[in-house]
Each structure stands twice: as C-alpha cells, then as structure tokens.
Amino acid sequence: MNAHSVRESGLTSPPASSVRVVEVAIVDPSGALSPLSYAVPDHLSSAIVRGSAVAVPLGARRVTGVVLGPAAATKSLQLKGISAHLRELDVPPDLLDLAIWAARYYRAPLGALLRAVVPPPVRKLTRRVVKPTGAAGARATHTASREPSLLPDQRRADVTTLADRILDRLPQSGLDLRQLVEELGDGVRAALRTLEKRGLVTVEDAAVAHRAARRAVRAVEPASGVAPSFSRAQRQAEVWSFLRERAPHAVTVAELEDRMPGATRTLTALARRSLVVEVGTAGADVVDDESESSKRLPIEAVPSAWERALHGAQEVAIAAVRDASGRFVPFLLFGVTGSGKTEVYLRAARDARAAGRGVLILVPEIGLTPQLIAEATRRFPGQTAVLHSALTGPERWQAWRDVAAGRAGVVIGARSAVFAPIPDLGLIVVDEEHDAAYKQEELPRYSARDLAVMRAKLASCPVVLASATPSLESHQAVLQGRYRQLTLPARVNDAPLPEVQIVDLRTQAPGSGVAGGPARASRDPNGAPPPPSPLSPVLEEALVENYRAGDQSLLFLNRRGYARFTQCEACGQVQNCPSCSVSLTLHRARRIAACHHCGFTRKPVTHCPGCGSLLAERGFGTEQIEEQVRTLLPAARVARLDRDTATSAKHLRATVDAWRHGELDVLVGTQMVAKGHDAPGVTLIGVVLADASLHFPDFRAAERTFQLLAQVAGRAGRGHKPGRVLVQTRQPDHPSLVAAQQHDFLRFARGELALRQDLGYPPFGRLTRIVVEGAATDVERRATAIARRLIAIAERMDASDRPQILGPAPAPLERLRGRDRTQLLIKAPDAPAMARILGAAALERVTAGDSTLRVVVDVDPVNML
Numbered sequence: 031m032n033a034h035s036v037r038e039s040g041l042t043s044p045p046a047s048s049v050r051v052v053e054v055a056i057v058d059p060s061g062a063l064s065p066l067s068y069a070v071p072d073h074l075s076s077a078i079v080r081g082s083a084v085a086v087p088l089g090a091r092r093v094t095g096v097v098l099g100p101a102a103a104t105k106s107l108q109l110k111g112i113s114a115h116l117r118e119l120d121v122p123p124d125l126l127d128l129a130i131w132a133a134r135y136y137r138a139p140l141g142a143l144l145r146a147v148v149p150p151p152v153r154k155l156t157r158r159v160v161k162p163t164g165a166a167g168a169r170a171t172h173t174a175s176r177e178p179s180l181l182p183d184q185r186r187a188d189v190t191t192l193a194d195r196i197l198d199r200l201p202q203s204g205l206d207l208r209q210l211v212e213e214l215g216d217g218v219r220a221a222l223r224t225l226e227k228r229g230l231v232t233v234e235d236a237a238v239a240h241r242a243a244r245r246a247v248r249a250v251e252p253a254s255g256v257a258p259s260f261s262r263a264q265r266q267a268e269v270w271s272f273l274r275e276r277a278p279h280a281v282t283v284a285e286l287e288d289r290m291p292g293a294t295r296t297l298t299a300l301a302r303r304s305l306v307v308e309v310g311t312a313g314a315d316v317v318d319d320e321s322e323s324s325k326r327l328p329i330e331a332v333p334s335a336w337e338r339a340l341h342g343a344q345e346v347a348i349a350a351v352r353d354a355s356g357r358f359v360p361f362l363l364f365g366v367t368g369s370g371k372t373e374v375y376l377r378a379a380r381d382a383r384a385a386g387r388g389v390l391i392l393v394p395e396i397g398l399t400p401q402l403i404a405e406a407t408r409r410f411p412g413q414t415a416v417l418h419s420a421l422t423g424p425e426r427w428q429a430w431r432d433v434a435a436g437r438a439g440v441v442i443g444a445r446s447a448v449f450a451p452i453p454d455l456g457l458i459v460v461d462e463e464h465d466a467a468y469k470q471e472e473l474p475r476y477s478a479r480d481l482a483v484m485r486a487k488l489a490s491c492p493v494v495l496a497s498a499t500p501s502l503e504s505h506q507a508v509l510q511g512r513y514r515q516l517t518l519p520a521r522v523n524d525a526p527l528p529e530v531q532i533v534d535l536r537t538q539a540p541g542s543g544v545a546g547g548p549a550r551a552s553r554d555p556n557g558a559p560p561p562p563s564p565l566s567p568v569l570e571e572a573l574v575e576n577y578r579a580g581d582q583s584l585l586f587l588n589r590r591g592y593a594r595f596t597q598c599e600a601c602g603q604v605q606n607c608p609s610c611s612v613s614l615t616l617h618r619a620r621r622i623a624a625c626h627h628c629g630f631t632r633k634p635v636t637h638c639p640g641c642g643s644l645l646a647e648r649g650f651g652t653e654q655i656e657e658q659v660r661t662l663l664p665a666a667r668v669a670r671l672d673r674d675t676a677t678s679a680k681h682l683r684a685t686v687d688a689w690r691h692g693e694l695d696v697l698v699g700t701q702m703v704a705k706g707h708d709a710p711g712v713t714l715i716g717v718v719l720a721d722a723s724l725h726f727p728d729f730r731a732a733e734r735t736f737q738l739l740a741q742v743a744g745r746a747g748r749g750h751k752p753g754r755v756l757v758q759t760r761q762p763d764h765p766s767l768v769a770a771q772q773h774d775f776l777r778f779a780r781g782e783l784a785l786r787q788d789l790g791y792p793p794f795g796r797l798t799r800i801v802v803e804g805a806a807t808d809v810e811r812r813a814t815a816i817a818r819r820l821i822a823i824a825e826r827m828d829a830s831d832r833p834q835i836l837g838p839a840p841a842p843l844e845r846l847r848g849r850d851r852t853q854l855l856i857k858a859p860d861a862p863a864m865a866r867i868l869g870a871a872a873l874e875r876v877t878a879g880d881s882t883l884r885v886v887v888d889v890d891p892v893n894m895l
Contacts, residue, residue, distance in 0.1 A: 051101040053099055054068050055141055059473075060141075060142070068112050071112060080099045082096070082117075084096070119148055122453070132476050149426055160210060161205075162200045163231060193225050196214065343369075351374075359493075362513045365519070367743070370522040373522070374496075374516075380410075383410065388436070388441070388453060389441070391461065439452075448481045458493040460494070477890055479501075498741065499737040507793070528743055529754050534759065563658055573714065585718060594616075595649060596623070596647055599643050600638065601643065603639075605635065669685055669697055712746050712749075713747060714755075715743060717757040719758055720757050732764075733766075735770075743773075798887065801885070801888070802852050803850070803851050808882060841895070849884070868887070
C-alpha cells in the first residue's frame, strides 16, 4: 500500500503494536470478496465494535463494510484504515448473527447477505472533507520553502498559488472536497497533496449528516374550524369530503388509497393548506428516537377495529402465542380458508406492541395483500412500515431508519423484510408460509420462512407460520414435536366450505362458447379452424346460471397468454425461443410472441419459416379464457388478473377493489387471484385445467397442485351464500385432486409423506441442487468433475450419513438465456451431513478465474427447473 492511500484513510502508519485491526465484510452484491483486514484509527477506536458499518478504501474506491470482529494476526506493517463510521447503518448483533448463519447454511457469500441487511443508498453516506490542521509553523515553512523543483516552473507556481488560495478559503470546520474542486478547478487535488505533505491539511471521509426526511402522513383527519374553497381543485374536494364524512374518526392513508387510488398526492396538497391533521403517527420529528414514547405507541387509536367477535379456537390460539412471549416457540397456525388466521396474528401483534416489542409480518408478495396492509395500518396507525421492492431509494432509507429507531414497530414486507432492523423483536409472522415466493432464486439464495424461524430463535420470541395448506416440511415438524400446531377448523361465520365437483374432461364434449347458441365461429385471424373451447359444457352452464343469479364467478388457470405455442400444420415445426429451450407463448392482446423465462419477444409470424405453411395456435392461457367468457356472457363485466394486466400497483389495486366491491361479474386469473383477495360475492370458482401443474419435473408438483386448488377453492362462499367449485381434469383419481375435493389436508399429507420417505426427499432428508451453466461441452466436463469430487468426499463419510449424488444430467430447462445447463442433486440424510460435504467440496471456488462458466449451489431448492 502506498503512502497516499494511507493518508486517505486517516491512518499515519503508527507502530504495528499500537494498531487495532478488525475484520470487515464488504457489502457486495456479487459476493466476490472475502472479509478483509483494516486498521482502526485512534479517533474511531472506541466507536468501532462488532456490527459497526464503516466506509473503507478498496483500491481506488470507497465501499461500505460491516465489522465482524478482531482480525487474525497480520504481518503487514501498513494496513489501509477505516475511513468513517456510518453509525446510522450499524447492524444489530442478532441481524449480523443471522446473516453469518445464512451465509454458512446456504453457502452464500456473506457480502451478498449483508447487501440485503444494509439499506441501498450506502454509496451516498460518506463525503471527502478537507480540514486545516492549524499548524502555523508549518504554514510559515510552506510560505518560505514553497514546492521543491520537481515540477516544471509554471506548474510549480500554479500549485503553490492554488495551495495558498485553499488555505485562505478553508474554515476551521473544513470544506467538502467536491465544493473546493467546483470553486478552484481540477488542480485542487495536486495542491492538496502538497499541503498534506506539509501537515497543513487533512483529507478525511466523513459520514453524511442526513436531515430527517418528512415522513408520509399515515393517518389523517380534516382540520377543524376551516371552510375551504376548492373551485379549481376537484380532487382535493373529493378527498376532503370523504374525510369529513368519516369524522370524527381518522382515516389511514392505506384505507384512503384503497378507496381513492392516488389520494396520497392529494393529501400532500391538503397538508400544505393546513386542511388535514396527522394523528396517531410514530414519526413526528420532535420525538426523540430513543424515547420510550417513540417505542410504546397508542394501539387503541381505532378501537372499532378490535371489536370483532372471536370464536373459541381463535381465542385459544391467541392465548397460546401470548403465553409464549419472550421465548422461542415456533407455531404452525393451521386453519381452513376463511377461519380468521389474520385476526389471530394481528391480536398477537397487539399483545407484542402493548409490551413495547416489535412485530415482523412476512407475506409472499406485497402487491397481492392490500387488505392485510390496510387492516394492519388501520389497527396500528402511525406504527406500520411496509417494505417492498417498489420503494425508491430515499423511501427505503427512510423506512429503514424508522424501523431501526423503533418509530415503526410493525413491519410488513416480502422475503427481504426478514432482515428489517427491528429492535426488541417480540413476534414474527409468516403468512402463507407454504408459498414458494419466500425462496430467493438469485444470489444470495435463502428461504425467508426458514430464516424467520432462525431469527425468532436468536431474538427469543415466538414465530407463527400461518397457512390453510401448510408445507409438508412444517407439517412434519409438528409431527416430530419441533413445532406446536394451533388449529382453526371452521370459518369465522360458520359458513360451510364450498362444494367441490370434479369435471372429467375425458367424458366431456367441448363447450359451445356461446350461451345457448351454436358452436363459436372461427376467431383465428389466419383462417385456421378454431380450437375446442377449454370450458366444458358443465362449466359454461354454471357460469351462465351464476351470472343470471347476480353472483360473481372466478376462473383460474395458472398459465398466462393466449396460446401456449404456435405450430406448423404441415411440418410440425414449433416456434421456439432462440435463447431458451422453450416455445414462445402467443400474446394476442400485446401482439407478441414471448419467452416467459428470458423475456425475448418478437412479432408473431403467421406462416412457417421452414415450409411456408400456416401456423396453428396450440393450447390456451388466461387471455383466451377471458375471450371465451366475453363470448359466452356478452353483457357481463369481465376482467383478467395476471402478470400481463397487473402492470402497475394502481391497476392491480383498481382491479382488486372492483372485484371486492362487486363491480365485476367474472374474474379470470392466474395464481394471483388465489392470494389474499377476498370477495364475499363469489359463489362459483372454475379451475380450467387442474392437470397443468401435476407433471412438472419437480418432486413437489403434487403438493403445489393440492395447495393451489385448496387456496383457489377457498375464495368461494365467504359471504352469506354457499360456494361451489368446478375442477376440470383428465386425471380425476389423482390423490391431490381427491384430497382437494374433500378439503382434507391430512389425507393428502399422509399419502405424500409416505412417498417422500421412500425416496428420501424432504422433509425426510436434505437436498442441494447444483447447476452448471455455460457452453455445452464445458458444462458437461465441469459437471462431471464436480460429481467425481462429491462422490470422493461422500465415500470418505460414515455410511450412516453418507450423501447420495445424482447426476450429472441435463437440467429440465436445458438451455436458459443462451447458456446450456447441467445439474446434479445431493441427497443427504440431515443438515449436518449436507454441510460437511458442501464445506469439503468448496464449490464456490470451482469456477475461479473462468468467466465462461457459472456454478449455482442451491441449498433446499424450491425451483427444480
């Protein structure tokens, strides 16, 4: 390390014996860097502890890191020093322990895990500051001797003159280097080097002092004693009128947005006119971050929210969680759809907040849970923070600060919120704990559900895993006594579960597509004959009857687009993605053929590029189902909810709001419609093709099919009318479908667990998936070498815990984004055995120096494609 680098860090090379050295993990999304050793300057010595966030030099850059503890002994006499302590980013001990555990268990780089822990705008948290030393004697020497004649005369004179101007310009408090460069030009840096050599100035990194951003108003009421005029502000008039109608009760922003999308911006305008008053908020700037009042907030601000009657099973569950306060107790809250699981954990959250402790609620996808967010915000006004990927950098940073300071004691978020810096954590909830969305598929790969359990253990607090269709891993944990089950066996309004009818498509003729009319006319713009209707006559008749009765219907198909693929009628050629081993899906509304894996799109072609014959559309998706329904029910109000239509949070919210308020007759959608959207008017649900997910190359295919069917069926009959579910299939005797028809999770679990045990699959063993990606020949060679290494390690292990190596073999999705893929599976009897073989194999170093290959190590995989 050169002397200039030492000066930049604020370290002046004291004797090695007096230097305190710490190990720092660099916050790095790629995870390419191992922890590095840095010296601690004297002025930071008392402040730097384990978990301290620091700015450190790395080559020509300054990066953010987290102190792990004392470094091992080093022979280096000159270490780079810590530049600044970023106090606001300090990582609490329990979160640092969680990140270290996750890095070890999931074989993920610690720097990548810390990137999820530390908020995003870290690069903007330090600045270069130039300060005078006040050494008058040194300045006199500088004036007398000037710069030695190592530079050309003119340049030496320029540097000396500029150095004098810098000394005259600097206040005692120092000046931002960027400001000096803007005022005096690029020569400032050379002049500063001269002044540093003379001991006249220091150049240091300083943490940016952040002005607390004004937090968004979370609960409001109209100001009293005012009579505003809205002659030119119609939107303000609408919001004001709504608030006046609800007075004297305050309205949360979440509820207002739910009723009047876009109202938040209008509130800002009303606040500038002093026409609304913020109430019950946690974030008034006058409140001291560390004061008790900022941590223990009034939770009865909306008393009516807590007046719902509870049934006996709910009271038992709430009492069990309350009794576990201050202890690590994992609960599985298993209740049928509509049984009031949300009410149970919100009441448990109230108990935790009353004790002054924080609450974390994880949900699979923020955009699909608007009702939960609105309800939590209404019940905990001013205390709720919602963390999600759509937040801007400043918004996420402000939310992080609110949470870390204890101002927002209830945090709701998707999987990354498991790292939220909640002080004194008292309760963790994982809603829909079975959902695959809790698994992070990119680096760092982790399961937020499992990390939530580990975090609760570290924090000594209860964790509630809630689901109507629990994962078999959680169910087995109950059977083994590791989790405690809380059961809600009936719906809160004592309504019966919907009747489920299996429709055997093998015995059904295609539907007509027209209510009471002839077979539908050709709709293919190319003139090809129309494909058979995906709606059976039984389902068509039920849709017509339900519409005439004035009730709502929901059609579910977990496949978006219009047609699955296009195929030549003559030669059979299928239009495929050029970068992936999948066909292109036709999206008629968007006029594209698209790959749902890499995002490739192009305009649809009508004739075969090979032989010139006409292309036919094969298969169907939600877009075609929507068209079928509009033909069947021309006067009905029909909408579609999938990734193609939910292009913005506003559109999603508007569709869900219309659905909940009975403004739609039929909703067609993918699994998005099965998550958190309750509409009491829904009495008919049609599952267009239950077989779609049964035969994926995944040992969980049957489990996911059962879960989807049960969750979708649970949307029906939540109001005063009974519900009915029609499930179309060509495999009516499949165990998943039979169990879903009977609403019998335990029956399904018994059969599926027996199969898993015979095969040694989770939860009766541990699985790691290794995927090698790159050029075909290199992939096969490297995968074979990895397999040999793993087999050699396994053979040295005891027979009782020896892992099994399967493969290498082509991955189910053999080519993805232009890279060939080969996979291996490691099946181990338990987690320690898996940790031993992965630790010995050190697969993270397999491709070191080879940028053409990538080795993905996925511990506890969820996606097997």
